[in-house]
Structures are given as C-alpha cells and as structure tokens.
Amino acid sequence: MVFLDNAATTKIALDVKKSMDICEDFFYANASSVHSAGLEAMKIIEKSRSEIAQALSCSPEEIFFTSGGTESNNWVIKSLIEMKSDKKKILTSKIEHPSILEPLKWLEKNFNYEIVYVNVLESGVIDLLDFKNKLDESFCLCTLMHVNNEIGSIQPIDEIGKFCKLKNVLFHTDACQSFMKLPINLTQMPIDFISINSHKIHGPKGIGALFISSKVKISPFLHGGGQEMGLRSTTMNTAGIVGFGKATELLKNFKHTKKISELSFWLKSELLNKFNDCVINNDGKEVLPNILNIRFNNILGKDLFWRLNKEGIFVSTSSACSSNKNTPSRVLHEIGLSEKQNLESIRVSISVDTEKDDLKIFLNALEKIIKNIGE
Numbered sequence: 001m002v003f004l005d006n007a008a009t010t011k012i013a014l015d016v017k018k019s020m021d022i023c024e025d026f027f028y029a030n031a032s033s034v035h036s037a038g039l040e041a042m043k044i045i046e047k048s049r050s051e052i053a054q055a056l057s058c059s060p061e062e063i064f065f066t067s068g069g070t071e072s073n074n075w076v077i078k079s080l081i082e083m084k085s086d087k088k089k090i091l092t093s094k095i096e097h098p099s100i101l102e103p104l105k106w107l108e109k110n111f112n113y114e115i116v117y118v119n120v121l122e123s124g125v126i127d128l129l130d131f132k133n134k135l136d137e138s139f140c141l142c143t144l145m146h147v148n149n150e151i152g153s154i155q156p157i158d159e160i161g162k163f164c165k166l167k168n169v170l171f172h173t174d175a176c177q178s179f180m181k182l183p184i185n186l187t188q189m190p191i192d193f194i195s196i197n198s199h200k201i202h203g204p205k206g207i208g209a210l211f212i213s214s215k216v217k218i219s220p221f222l223h224g225g226g227q228e229m230g231l232r233s234t235t236m237n238t239a240g241i242v243g244f245g246k247a248t249e250l251l252k253n254f255k256h257t258k259k260i261s262e263l264s265f266w267l268k269s270e271l272l273n274k275f276n277d278c279v280i281n282n283d284g285k286e287v288l289p290n291i292l293n294i295r296f297n298n299i300l301g302k303d304l305f306w307r308l309n310k311e312g313i314f315v316s317t318s319s320a321c322s323s324n325k326n327t328p329s330r331v332l333h334e335i336g337l338s339e340k341q342n343l344e345s346i347r348v349s350i351s352v353d354t355e356k357d358d359l360k361i362f363l364n365a366l367e368k369i370i371k372n373i374g375e
C-alpha cells in the first residue's frame with residue numbers, strides 16, 4: 001500500500017513500538033501505586049513528560065497528558081465555564097478543527113458565549129489586521145490553530161500570542177499538526193495553552209497532552225483519584241505516554257523536515273509538469289510542506305479518492321473526519337474556492353516514512369486514472 005494520508009495519522013515508529021512493549025512487559029504497575037513497581041512506572045512517565053517539555057521549551061510541570069488533541073482542545077474550551085468570568089467573548093477562525101468549533105458552538109448555545117471569527121486570507125493565514133481590529137480586552141479566550149490540517153497553512157502564533165497578552169486575553173493554539181514539524185519555543189512565545197497529540201508524529205493513538213502555562217489556572221477535566229496534579233484523574237496510560245515521549249525524542253533534531261520538504265517539492269513539480277490541469281490549492285509561502293492540497297479540473301476528488309483506493313493508494317478528500325460525508329470542505333470554502341473546485345480537491349500528505357518510489361507509484365496511478373476518466 002502507498003499511504004499518503006499522514007495528516008490524518010502516521011505509522012508508529014519501530015523504536016516507539018519497542019519502548020511500549022517494554023512498558024507492557026515490565027512497567028505495567030499502576031503509576032499511582034506507592035510500591036517500587038509503581039514508582040518505577042511513574043519514573044518512566046516523568047522521563048517522557050520531560051522529553052515533551054524539552055521539545056516545547058517549557059517546564060515538565062506544565063505538561064498534562066490527555067487522550068489526544070480532541071480532549072486537549074475540549075478541556076481548554078470547557079474550562080471557561082468554571083472560570084465564571086464576566087468576559088464571554090471568544091475569538092477563533094472558521095478553519096479550526098471540529099474539536100475546537102464544535103465545543104465552541106456548544107458553549108455558545110448552552111452558556112451564552114459569543115464566538116467571533118477572524119477573517120482568513122486566500123493563503124489560509126488569518127488576516128492580522130482584522131484580528132487586531134476584532135480582539136480587545138472584552139474577550140476571555142483566543143483560540144487559533146498553529147498549522148491547518150487540510151491546507152497546512154501556518155498561523156503567526158508568536159505575533160498572535162503577543163497581541164493577546166497585550167489585551168489580557170488567554171491564548172490557546174491547537175498544534176496537533178505542527179508539533180515536531182515546526183519548532184515551538186515557549187520561552188519566547190507567550191502562549192497559555194497548547195494542544196498536541198502523539199499519533200501525528202509516529203507515536204501511538206489515544207494519547208496527547210495539553211501544555212498549561214504555570215501562569216494560568218484551569219479547572220480539572222476529569223475528577224477522581226487526583227492524577228495529573230488533580231486536573232485529569234484516571235490511571236496513567238504508561239505505554240502510551242512512553243511511546244509519545246519516544247516519538248518526540250526520535251524527531252527532536254528535526255532532520256525529517258528536510259526529507260519531507262525535498263519530497264514535497266519534487267512531487268509538486270512532477271504534478272505540475274505531468275498534468276496541465278493540476279492546481280495546487282495551498283501553494284503559499286506560509287505552508288507546511290507535508291500537506292499538498294490539489295485539484296484537477298473537471299474531475300471529482302471523490303472519484304480520484306476511490307480509484308486511488310482501489311490501487312492501494314490512500315489519500316483524503318478533505319479532512320479525515322469529513323471525507324466520508326462527501327460534503328465540500330469548510331476550509332477550502334473559507335480560502336475562496338468555488339464549490340466545484342472544492343469538490344475536485346484531494347489532500348496528499350507525506351511523512352518521514354514516505355519514499356520517492358511511493359510518490360512515483362502515486363503519479364503513475366494518477367496518470368492512468370485521469371486518462372481513463374477522460375476517455
């Protein structure tokens with residue numbers, strides 16, 4: 001199979017799998033137990049916490065393990081209710097992941113919050129002028145993603161964070177698509193909350209984290225036995241956490257980004273050379289190269305998707321969450337694509353596991369499919 005859907009998830013790295021096997025075999029004690037076996041399990045959990053904290057240049061005490069990006073995003077948004085602040089305005093964009101947009105809608109409906117959407121430019125980057133015009137001291141939270149999952153556009157989270165600080169507004173960023181792909185240095189970036197997950201970086205599924213700045217307070221997400229400093233109770237997922245830490249460690253020198261950039265550049269030029277009708281939807285400067293969003297004139301993305309699928313080549317029609325719904329992508333709509341262009345689009349996403357031969361197989365299949373469709 002040729003897996004070109006790495007923005008949806010990635011294959012677990014062999015060394016990650018090995019580190020998890022060791023956990024299951026030897027460190028299976030409940031990490032909250034005070035006997036030596038429990039303490040040993042807690043020790044390796046704390047090593048992973050430190051590894052992840054180091055990657056973000058923050059303190060290990062600011063990393064809280066969760067079940068993934070969705071939970072981290074929900075936690076930040078839902079914790080606003082207990083803050084009981086008089087400020088009830090939240091700034092976001094319409095290109096956020098559903099795990100941001102849906103809880104926001106829920107807050108709006110059930111707790112009378114006002115959700116304000118910042119304009120997004122054709123590049124997929126927010127309009128900073130509009131952002132600065134809209135955000136003021138009456139907002140309690142600004143939540144804007146670091147990298148978009150459908151088009152890879154990169155938001156200037158440094159500048160956004162600094163402006164939020166100026167206006168005394170909490171700033172959260174969903175960094176599930178950028179963690180270990182772009183450096184995030186929290187000693188220099190004023191950010192209050194960051195959501196990350198493991199399965200986008202060749203770690204296991206079902207584990208993520210929320211960075212909570214020591215300068216801010218947040219209410220517990222799960223009440224119970226008091227794990228994670230009383231903020232998220234449940235027996236610790238030792239193997240998942242260790243796998244997440246290992247996956248982070250394996251990518252810490254960022255060498256993989258060079259391979260991904262080169263492959264992406266090559267694929268883009270091959271697509272444009274081979275296919276007159278191919279358009280790159282996300283051809284801007286502020287885009288992470290692992291995601292290519294492309295379309296072919298007069299060919300439905302879903303037709304390409306299913307024909308590639310038949311050849312054992314896996315891409316996505318938009319985001320993984322909505323690709324089975326066969327509706328136009330909300331994100332592509334926001335950056336100005338017509339409904340026709342939107343439905344013609346597919347997302348091809350690569351990772352450090354992708355080889356040039358995979359891309360050659362994809363290009364050959366694409367050539368064959370497009371020729372067949374045209375006949």
Ligand SMILES: Cc1ncc(COP(=O)(O)O)c(C=O)c1O
Nearest residue numbers: 068069070097149174176177197
């Ligand atoms: C930008 C973004 N945020 C959040 C999520 C949800 O993460 P998880 O699958 O770990 O719940 C994803 C994954 O699809 C994502 O791409």
